[in-house]
Amino acid sequence: CPWPRIQGAMFDRDSLLITYHDRRGEPRGPHKKGQPWEGRGDCIDCKACVAVCPMGIDIRDGSQLECIQCALCIDACNDIMKKVGRPKNLITYDTFRNLDAVEHGQRARLQLIRPRTILYTALMAVVGVIMLAALSQRALLEVNVLADRNPLFVTLSDGSVRNGYTVKILNKRYETRHFLLRVEGLPGASVRVLEFEAANASIDVVPDDLRALKVYVTVPPVEAAKLKRGSTSFSFVVRDKDLGAETRRATTFRSPER
Ligand code: SF4
Ligand code: SF4
Numbered sequence: 034c035p036w037p038r039i040q041g042a043m044f045d046r047d048s049l050l051i052t053y054h055d056r057r058g059e060p061r062g063p064h065k066k067g068q069p070w071e072g073r074g075d076c077i078d079c080k081a082c083v084a085v086c087p088m089g090i091d092i093r094d095g096s097q098l099e100c101i102q103c104a105l106c107i108d109a110c111n112d113i114m115k116k117v118g119r120p121k122n123l124i125t126y127d128t129f130r131n132l133d134a135v136e137h138g139q140r141a142r143l144q145l146i147r148p149r150t151i152l153y154t155a156l157m158a159v160v161g162v163i164m165l166a167a168l169s170q171r172a173l174l175e176v177n178v179l180a181d182r183n184p185l186f187v188t189l190s191d192g193s194v195r196n197g198y199t200v201k202i203l204n205k206r207y208e209t210r211h212f213l214l215r216v217e218g219l220p221g222a223s224v225r226v227l228e229f230e231a232a233n234a235s236i237d238v239v240p241d242d243l244r245a246l247k248v249y250v251t252v253p254p255v256e257a258a259k260l261k262r263g264s265t266s267f268s269f270v271v272r273d274k275d276l277g278a279e280t281r282r283a284t285t286f287r288s289p290e291r
Contacts, residue, residue: 037088043153047144051102052127053082053093056135061093061246063116075119082106082124092124114277174210175203176271178282185287192254194288200246200269204238211274212236214248218267219286221256235274250286263290 044050061076071087076093083091085105090097092106134141181197188194204210214236216222225232227247238244248269252260265288268281 034101036101040102041098043149045147045149046129047147047149049126049143050096051092051100051104051107051124052096052132054122054127055093058093058123058282070119075114075123077113077117079113081109081113083176085109085128120139120147171205172280173205174270174271174273174280175201175205176282177201177203178269178284180284180287188289189251192257193251194257194260194286195249196286198250198269198284199247200250200271200282201243202236202238202244202246202271203243204240207240209237209239212238213272213274214246215249215270215272216267217270217281219250219252219256219265220259221248222252222267222286225251252286252288257288260286260288263288 041285054238055074057074058076061074061078064070064077080091083089083106084224085093085108087103087105088099088101090099090245102145104126107122107124107126111121114123116123123126128141130183131143177200179199179201181199186194186196200214202212212235213233214224214226215233223232225248226234226236227249229236236244236246265286266283267286268283270279270281272279
């Protein structure tokens with residue numbers, strides 16, 4: 034998991050980190066009900082904090098790179114402190130600066146606003162704006178076209194030339210949408226979606242789903258004779274019947290070399 038390393042690069046001496054207060058907890062050791070607390074630490078060495086740690090570390094050994102700051106050890110230790118009648122927060126959030134200050138009998142002020150936190154806030158705001166912009170610009174319809182490779186084309190008995198395609202329509206809206214399919218840039222061409230009897234049938238795509246259609250595009254003999262050098266560019270046009278929006282996907286039409 035890269036998260037602890039990312040965290041490690043972001044911390045400074047004023048960052049609030051999960052910390053075991055060893056000055057209060059040590060010397061640790063088992064404690065029986067009724068025994069005095071004088072001359073010993075508050076840690077009863079029950080290892081509840083180690084048992085709950087998802088990273089399998091013992092926070093009493095000091096701050097560690099593996100720690101993901103989930104705070105489960107704080108809750109586990111607070112439950113134990115409550116049971117043995119000692120103050121909470123033997124494991125708690127604290128800063129390295131405050132720990133050093135406590136060593137010298139002082140207390141450091143928590144500094145939330147500092148160059149690092151201002152920079153991170155600004156970066157997060159920029160990333161947030163970019164993500165919102167990307168979300169608002171997100172295409173709610175995706176069309177992909179895959180031309181058949183085998184055969185590249187078929188010459189029909191009347192001289193027409195036919196190409197096969199798989200057209201995939203992905204509806205990213207939360208409602209069923211109805212589409213019409215046509216081609217552009219291929220004079221005289223007709224489109225037939227294999228699963229529909231009628232030409233120009235409505236193609237329904239349920240919410241958040243992809244529909245793959247087998248499609249034949251046929252160019253009649255006269256127009257086929259005019260196609261250049263075996264490969265002609267054209268576009269499939271998918272039109273949303275309700276919204277009127279159109280999405281185009283360019284592809285090629287293969288015909289015999291002349
Ligand atoms: S904060 Fe979470 S990961 Fe870190 S020591 Fe405590 S339980 Fe383990
Ligand atoms: S849960 Fe608290 S008392 Fe138990 S071992 Fe951890 S630090 Fe010590």
